[in-house]
Amino acid sequence: MSASTSIRPDLLRDRNFIGGIWCAGREDAWLEVVDPATGAVIGRVPDSGAVDADEAVKAASEALPSWRATTARHRAQLLKRWHARMLSSAEDLAKIISLEQGKPLAEALGEVAYGASYVEWFAEEAVRAYGDIIPAAAEGRRMMVVKEPLGVVAAITPWNFPLAMLARKVAPALAAGCTVIAKPAEDTPLTALAMMRLAEEAGLPAGTVNLVTASRGNAAVTVGAWLADPRVRKITFTGSTAVGKGLARGSAETLKKLSLELGGNAPFIVFDDADVCAAVDGLMRAKFRNGGQTCVSPNRVYVHDAVYDEFSRQLAARVAALHVGPASLAESEIGPMINSRAVEKIDRHVRDAIVRGATVLTGGLRLRDQIASGPNYYAPTVLGEANEQMTLASEETFGPVVALFRFHSEEDVVRRANDTPFGLAAYFYSRDVSRIWRVSGRLETGIVGINEGAFASEAAPFGGIKESGYGREGSRYGLEEYLATKYLCQGSLA
Ligand code: ADP
Numbered sequence: 260m261s262a263s264t265s266i267r268p269d270l271l272r273d274r275n276f277i278g279g280i281w282c283a284g285r286e287d288a289w290l291e292v293v294d295p296a297t298g299a300v301i302g303r304v305p306d307s308g309a310v311d312a313d314e315a316v317k318a319a320s321e322a323l324p325s326w327r328a329t330t331a332r333h334r335a336q337l338l339k340r341w342h343a344r345m346l347s348s349a350e351d352l353a354k355i356i357s358l359e360q361g362k363p364l365a366e367a368l369g370e371v372a373y374g375a376s377y378v379e380w381f382a383e384e385a386v387r388a389y390g391d392i393i394p395a396a397a398e399g400r401r402m403m404v405v406k407e408p409l410g411v412v413a414a415i416t417p418w419n420f421p422l423a424m425l426a427r428k429v430a431p432a433l434a435a436g437c438t439v440i441a442k443p444a445e446d447t448p449l450t451a452l453a454m455m456r457l458a459e460e461a462g463l464p465a466g467t468v469n470l471v472t473a474s475r476g477n478a479a480v481t482v483g484a485w486l487a488d489p490r491v492r493k494i495t496f497t498g499s500t501a502v503g504k505g506l507a508r509g510s511a512e513t514l515k516k517l518s519l520e521l522g523g524n525a526p527f528i529v530f531d532d533a534d535v536c537a538a539v540d541g542l543m544r545a546k547f548r549n550g551g552q553t554c555v556s557p558n559r560v561y562v563h564d565a566v567y568d569e570f571s572r573q574l575a576a577r578v579a580a581l582h583v584g585p586a587s588l589a590e591s592e593i594g595p596m597i598n599s600r601a602v603e604k605i606d607r608h609v610r611d612a613i614v615r616g617a618t619v620l621t622g623g624l625r626l627r628d629q630i631a632s633g634p635n636y637y638a639p640t641v642l643g644e645a646n647e648q649m650t651l652a653s654e655e656t657f658g659p660v661v662a663l664f665r666f667h668s669e670e671d672v673v674r675r676a677n678d679t680p681f682g683l684a685a686y687f688y689s690r691d692v693s694r695i696w697r698v699s700g701r702l703e704t705g706i707v708g709i710n711e712g713a714f715a716s717e718a719a720p721f722g723g724i725k726e727s728g729y730g731r732e733g734s735r736y737g738l739e740e741y742l743a744t745k746y747l748c749q750g751s752l753a
Contacts, residue, residue, distance in 0.1 A: 266351045275305050275472060277316030277613035279465025280700040292449055295361040295595045296585040297633045302359075304448045304472040312440075312484035315469040319411045319438040320490045322466025327408045327436040328568055331385040331461045334434055340461035340675070345375040345426075345454075345521055352422060352453055357586035357643030359447045360421055361436050361594040361635070362549050363585055373421035376431040381715040384738045385434035396726060399753035406742040408436030409516060410492035413485040415478075415506070417498045418597055419552045421447035425454055427717075427732045428495045429706045435741035440491070441470045442481055444498075446597055448472040479505075486510045493741065496520065497554075500681070500726050514653035518730025518740050520554070520722055522655050525704070526676035527557035529667070531565040533688035534710075539573045541712030542661065545686060547581065547639065548713075551659040553599070554727075555684040555706065557714070559645075560673050561664045571643055571663055576622040578661065581639045585632045593659055595635035605658035608651040612662060615649045617642040622660075653679065669694065677703045682725035686712060705731075 274281035283303030291353055292636045305311065326334075345352065353367035362370070372549070393402040414428040421443060432439050443451035455470050473481045485491045486509035494506055497520040507517055527545065529538045546557050551605040570600040584591035596602045602625060609623055622640030630636045645652065645662035666672040676685060689695055699707045705723040708714045715721060720731035730740050 261475045262353065266585040267348065267356050270348065270351050270355065270453040270456050271449065272456055272715045273304055274303060275315075276310055276452065276455040276459070276468075276750040277308060277311070277315050278321070278471045279459065284471075288470060290445060290448070292359055293446075294358055295446070295597050295635050296587075296632070298415065302449055304452065305471045306477055307471040307481050308477055309447055309480055311471045313488070315435060315440040315471050316485065316488050316490050318466040319440050322464060323411060323438045325377075325440055327466050329436070331388060331434075331436075334436065335382040335385040337461060337463055338378055338385065338430060338434060338459065341458050341463065342375050342378040342382060344457040345371060345378065346463050347373075348453075352450065355450050355453050356422055356447075357594075359449050360418060361505065361572060361597065362587055363591045363594055364589070366549065367586070369419055372422050373717075374420070374426035376717040377423070380471040380733065381432060381434040381738065384431070384735060387735070388738060388742060390713030399751060401749040401752060403747040406746060407745050409741055409743050410437060411490055411668060412437045412439050412493045412495060412741060413482070413491050413498045414439055414441040415482055415494070415498065416441065416443050416451070418444035418446035419549055419554075421450035422454060424497045425451050427737070428497075431732070431737045432495070433463070433742045435466060435738055437493070437741050438466060439468045440485065441468070442473060442478065443470065443655045445475045445478065451502065452678040452691065461705070483505070487512070489513050491515060493517070495730070495740070500728075503728055516740075518722075518732070520730065520732065521683075521726065521728040523554045523682060523723065523727050524653070524655055524681040525555055525684045525686065526559045526702075527560045528666075528672055528676060528685075528687035528698070529562045529566060529570055530689040530691070530694065531689065532691045532694070533561040533566065534690060535566050535570050535573065537710065538651065538688035539570060539577060540690065541686065541708070541710070542574065543577055543712070545708065545712035546661055547593060547659060550596060552597065552657050554655075556657070557661070557686060559652060559664055559676070560661055561666045561676065564665050564667050567663070571620060571641070574661065575641045576700075577631050578641050579621040581659075583636055583639065584630060587730050593639055594638055595633060596722055597635075598656060599655065600637060602635050602637055605656055605660060608649075608654065609640060609660060612642050612645060612649040614620065616644060617649065617662065618644050647675070647678075655681075669698065673698060673701050677701075680726040681723070683723035683727035685706065
């Protein structure tokens with residue numbers, strides 16, 4: 260707990276936040292939170308069940324009428340206060356993120372700024388939820404469209420960006436006039452609870468935002484209670500495709516609106532006309548953020564035969580120089596993976612690729628003995644001569660592993676890039692203007708990075724197509740996800 264001793268104590272919470280009250284779970288069951296770098300227990304939070312989940316819905320439902328009746332300007336002001344508190348507590352929030360999630364402190368600070376930018380953005384968007392006046396289609400009528408909040412929104416978030424994923428769901432929901440019930444990932448509940456403390460401090464009225472924590476085993480129970488509850492009108496989820504499909508099935512009975520930001524299998528294409536140095540640079544930024552544990556992380560890197568040798572040489576040198584270590588060391592660029600399950604999956608993908616003919620250009624092993632602090636480290640890895648028979652070609656590796664696939668023609672590489680059920684992000688590097696428009700039109704993804712490895716921004720719509728889900732976060736499209744369109748028709752005006 261040494262790293263946590265320097266954190267403002269009231270940000271480290273061990274209770275659910277329901278109806279403005281910090282409360283233990285009804286069952287008196289607890290979930291231990293673990294530092295992924297060492298395996299040490301750093302705190303405990305309630306392992307909530309259906310009763311706690313139901314209390315959260317009750318609190319959010321009761322808070323809804325008065326919250327939706329506030330002016331957009333009022334909601335914007337409260338969100339701005341929340342934003343200001345996030346920024347003034349940035350160091351503490353970053354320490355909590357690093358402690359429970361493992362990313363280096365500099366990256367954690369980046370996540371706080373990134374997450375906060377969504378809160379600010381949606382504070383500004385709140386006042387722009389415009390409707391329409393439609394030219395009357397019949398005499399003596401007025402036809403209007405107004406945007407109304409959907410109601411109670413359930414937000415289920417993952418562990419890879421414990422602050423940003425929560426912020427970019429809760430902020431637009433509150434901005435729209437919805438109230439929120441949230442469940443963070445079992446690996447990273449402390450950041451979410453700290454965010455609730457800051458929301459409380461910012462003066463968000465009791466019940467507007469509520470949060471329950473639960474173990475993986477109880478996730479299905481708590482969220483299940485929300486799926487079955489007709490008072491919950493929307494589910495917004497970031498996580499795996501398997502769980503996302505389960506949420507879609509589970510909410511079918513009450514036909515909730517869904518936003519699902521699910522897994523990806525991003526292709527990264529380097530054409531023969533690319534600026535190779537820029538492409539290596541872009542891949543480093545896109546791939547190694549958060550140790551490769553991001554859903555837009557390039558998973559299949561296709562390099563044209565003509566630049567393959569040059570690209571792989573430059574890339575392997577850069578990757579070999581990455582510094583792996585705990586978040587507590589300033590020089591660390593890649594932290595531990597989130598848990599042993601994650602490291603085992605990465606290693607399984609790498610072993611499978613090697614057996615099927617991949618060459619190891621750098622890395623390719625667990626760092627069990629090399630790093631003293633714990634067992635969850637994986638060496639940043641570049642594999643050459645990858646092919647589509649390898650598991651890593653079809654499954655998301657979610658770790659610091661780059662697999663290089665050769666290609667010869669644009670036609671072939673676009674077909675291979677699209678040959679996946681997923682469709683979140685794609686990247687390509689080219690200096691040919693015609694090719695840029697052609698390829699960006701043909702890639703079947705929600706996001707395309709063109710000569711750019713880091714595209715995420717609160718001002719842009721983030722989300723996928725195909726089995727990467729639907730719905731968008733950020734931008735003006737992000738607010739729409741929490742609004743219902745109501746048509747008002749007034750007659751007898753002749
Ligand atoms: P990952 O594999 O990256 O952990 P998950 O989809 O399993 O992604 O987890 C994302 C979020 O979904 C977490 O908050 C987790 O607790 C939650 N979750 C996991 N299983 C279920 C489930 N059966 N029902 C509802 N939520 C779940």
